[in-house]
Each structure stands twice: as C-alpha cells, then as structure tokens.
Amino acid sequence: MSIDIELIRRSWSLVEPAAAKVAAHFYGKLFADHPGVRELFPPAMGDQRDRLLGALTRVVLNLEAGPGLVDYLGQLARDHRKYGVRPEHYPAVGACLIAAMRANAAGSWRPEYSEAWAEAYQTIADVMIKAAAQDEAGAPASWIGTVVAHEMRTPEIVVFTVQADYPYPYRAGQYATLQTPHWPKIWRSYSIANAPRADNTLTFHVRVVPGGWVSTALARHLRVGDSLLVGPPRGSLVLERATSPHVVLIAGGTGLAPLKAIVQESVSLPDRPLMDLFHGVRHDADAYDEADLMDLRNRHGRLRVVHAVSHDHYRGETVIDAVERHRVYLDGDVFVCGSTDMVRETTDRLLRMGVSAGRIHTEFSPDTPISVGV
Template identity: 70%
Template structure:
C-alpha cells in the first residue's frame, strides 16, 4: 500500500473541524456532476452524511492496520452491492471527495495532499471492487424475503419472521440490514434472533424507535405475506470468539436477539457450554420473549435465564442486568457477551472492567448501524 499516512492525517486534521461542510459539499458535487448516482440514495441525506464521515475517520485511524482496514473495506463493498454500486462509480466518488476536502481546508491545503488522497482512495477502491467481485460469484446483492410471521409482543416490540427467496448464508450472532417497500433505499440493521435453520427462515426482534421509518413500518405496517429486502449478513458477535466453557450473556431490550441465536447454536455443540443469560428491561412487561426463553431452557440443561427489571415500581427488586449478575453471585470467570443500545453496552462494559473482568473476555458488537463509506 503506497500511501503517505502522515500526509493523509495532516490533511484530515485540516478538514475534520469542518467535516459536516465537507460531507455536504461532497454530495452536492457528486449529485451535480453525476446525477444518475442520486438514484442510489435515500431521499433524506442527514444520516448518510454522518455515515460518510464516520467511515472516513475509520479509514484514517486504521491506515497502519492494513489487514484490518482491508477487512473493513471488504465488508463495506459486499454491503454496497445492494445499492447497485459498480466499479465505474468509484472514480467519481474519489474525485468529488478530494474536491470537497480541498474546498473546505482553506489556504492550508497543499497539492501533495491531493496526491496522497488519490493514492489512498485508489487503494480503497481496489480493495472494495475486488471484494465485491468475489462476493458476486456466489451470493446475490440482496435477497427478497416474504413475511411468514408477525407478532406484536408489546406495544413497542414486534417479532417478525422472514423467509428469503434464496438460502441466506449467515452465522448465529450476525445481523442483516432490512428495507421495506414503504421506504425504498432506506436500510436499517436488525440482529437475527435464531441460528441457521433448515427452512432458512430468519426471525428479527424489532423495537419501534420514535420517528423511526423502518422500525415503524416493520412493526405497524407490515403483514404476513408482505415482502422486505435483506442485505448481506454482517457482524462478528460470534460464539467462536469464546475461549471458556462458561458464558455470560448480558442483553438490554432487543439486544437479546443475537444472544438468543448464540444459545441456539450452543445446543448443537458436542461440549455444550454453561450459559447465564441476564435480560435487562425497564418494566416487567418489556420482557417480551420469556416463553421462548423458557422453551430454550427446557432443552438446554446448562442454561439459566434471569430477568432484571430496572424501573418498574411494582417490582420488589429493581436492578440492572449487571446488578442481577452480582446478586446471583455468578463467577466472572467466563466469556461475557454484551448486546443492547450503544449506551447500555458502554455502561455495562465499563462496569465489567471496573469489576476486574479482562477486556479479552468481554465481547460486544459495535457494527450494527456502523458507517458505510458512501452508499447507505
């Protein structure tokens, strides 16, 4: 990789304070010069600009880690296939990106920065094109799925089961991006709540986000027989990351979904691990999946399920999932998987580290909702 990392970071420091302006300038230039590309994007561009900037930051911060950066870019490329991105689109994006940075850096921008970014973007484009071409040999850009199950478990949580038109190759713990007919070109990530099945069906736990386009459509405007689009599987919250035979799962709300999939997968292992699952909810009625969890426990003799209720005045004990873990005197000697909202994951991880749990034993998934470089 012939990239001058020092020049890239020096130039990025010039434009980072004006990052929002860079993103707006970039998209304005891209759509003005290449209007046909606009069709690939959703109508509202606010979240798209944020994803672009976070992706650029991710690239700049990981230039020394060629292997990790290549993996990240490869995943972006595989995911971008669902938007119809072709190799000929990359030069247009690179050109407009450099123009936008130069225009917002003021007089401090130097010609060598242009050259450095052209080299860096060529590397990015090469990796992404190659990854997309490899992926196209054995998987489609996206899948069409038929809704075969839809149940409102609470006023805010729906359990939706989808049958893809082709087998969907994923691992337990991963997630998919979904698009509904109500909001074309708008994709949102949802964890798959089951391990791979013979019938290829996928179940998702959808919490309605206030003002959320896709979550509201999935929960309140989607019916059995309707269709959705699925992007390729993503994520690394996998059981293979565990190094011990005792697993502790800490879920917040619908963060339960991928952990439930891991429990299902563990049942197939010859040496079934012992699992302590702590499901944290605000109110007792928010524990939307208790019957299914009890059924899992009846088949998984080394599974314990604990509901932790934090805010319900009707509960005699109000506690977080970590509080429940401590109150049940669970030994912190195993791998701990944490999934929930970003704030929940951050707070929980901090508490576990404070309790002396080694960071290598704490596993989280920060990629749902992660940035895509351009098209999202």
C-alpha cells in the first residue's frame, strides 16, 4: 500500500483547528448532494455529529501499512454492513471529505493534498468494499439477539445473555456493538464475556453510565424475551497474542468481561498457561462476578483470582497496586482491560515495573497497526 502519509498529515494540520467546521461542511454537503444517505445515520446526531468524520480521519491519519491493516479494515467493513452502507456510498463520502477540507483550509489547500487523500481513501475503500462483498455471501449484516437472562448484579452493573439467531463467529476477547430498540441506529461497543458456546449465546457485563443512552437502556429497560441487534465481532484482544506459559490478566470493573472470556477459552487447552486474574473494583459490593470466577478457578486448575478494592478505606488499593503487592512474577504476557484511564495508568506502571511494551496487550495497544479510540 503506497500512501503518502506525511502529505496527508501535513494537510490535515492545516484544517485541524477548524475541525468542527469541516464536520459541518462534510455532513451538510453529504446530505444535500446524496439525500438517501441521511437515513443511514442516527436521527439525532447532536454533539456526536462528527462520529463518522472523526473516526474516518483518525483511520486515515494513523494508517501504517502492517500485517493487521487489512484485517482491521475487513472488520470495519463487515461492521459497516449493519449501517446499510453500499459500495456506491464510498465515492460520495470520499468526495465530500476532500471538499470539506479544501473549503476550510483558508486558501492554503493544494491539489496534491486532494490527490494524496483521494489515493488513501480509495485504497481503504477498495479493501472495505471487497471485504464487505465477501462477507455478504456467508453472514448477516447484523444478528438478532433475544434476551434469555438479565440480572442486575449491583445497582449499576447488569449481566445479561442474548441468544443470536444465526451462528455468531467470534474469538474469546472480542467485542460486539449493540443497538437497542430504545435508541434506533445508535450502536455501542460491549465486550463478550464468554468463550464461544454451542448454543450461540453471548453474555455481556454492562455498567450504567449516568445519563448514558444505551447502557441505561440495557440495564434498566431490557427484559427477558426482548430483542436487540448485535453487530459483527470486532477487536484483537485474543489469547493468541500471548506466547508465554504464564499470563497475567488485569481488569478494571466490567473490563473483566473479555478477560474472563479468554480464561474460559484457555480451560479447554491441554497446555493452558498459568494465569493470574486481578479484578479491580471500587467497593467490595462491586465484585459482581465472584461466584462465576470461583467456579472458573476450580475448572481451570491453573488460575489464581485476586480482587483489589480501591475505595474502601481500610484496604484501598488499585488493581495494579495489588499486582505489585502480591509480587506477581511479570515474566510473560499481560492483558489489561478497563476504562481508558485505568488502561493508561496500569500500562505506565507495568512499563516502569520492567514489562516490555510488546508483552502488554490492550484493545488499542501501540503494537496494533491502527489505534482508533472510537
């Protein structure tokens, strides 16, 4: 893939200060020139109006050809089928993107900038269109998940299970996007908390974000028997990334979900690694999955589970404090999952404790070819 990334980054720095205007121009032109495209987007776009544009520019700006690039774009393309995106939409989006940047560069835009963006966009679009076409032959654009279990484990955390209407091919550690009937066309990402099961059921752990649209609907309004839409699997936080015989898994809150799935998957491996799973919560009462984790520990045989409680005065410690206090031997791979802040702080501490960056695995690791925090 020969993309002049430097020219792209230089030209983007011209328009970045006016990013909000670029977004307004982009959507205005896209919806005026191609009115049919409007219905692909959420009815109320409000503050999030630049969700596609922001993500798209981040993808282009962070492009570095690498072994994972085609895989990442393939996942993105499969995921775009759920929006109703068709091959004929790609030229429209590309043309409006370049027109919006040109119009907001205060007269400094040069033809070679347009050429560089057009080339990068076309290269990406070609990969995505091809991947979507291949996917169409064998998989639905999205799955219908029927809720078969729904349990509030704490006042803020729900654990629920849906049964997908078709086989849902994913790897333990990946995440899915969900859309509830309460918020049409609004998709949010949630990690799948179990290794693949024969009955196509998927379990999710969701914490209610105050004022959050989808998390509130999933926790407070969803009932057994209801349906929701499940987008295709995404993500690269999978056990194959680990090569060592000892794996440490560090979870913050519902960041437990994908790490639990990874541990579950390892149970069936004859040469499963020795595993230390640390689960950080604020209060004792937030340890919402203790019974399941004890059961998993018994079945695994080579798993240790430790809870770290940060906000109870008598023994407050963060999850990475607990790793340090238990003098865990950090000689192998380490998986980290939780909020953005928790992942950043834990990763920094691990690096200071001497773990090499290549051994620290997160959903958006620096070692993955593209990092887009969407």
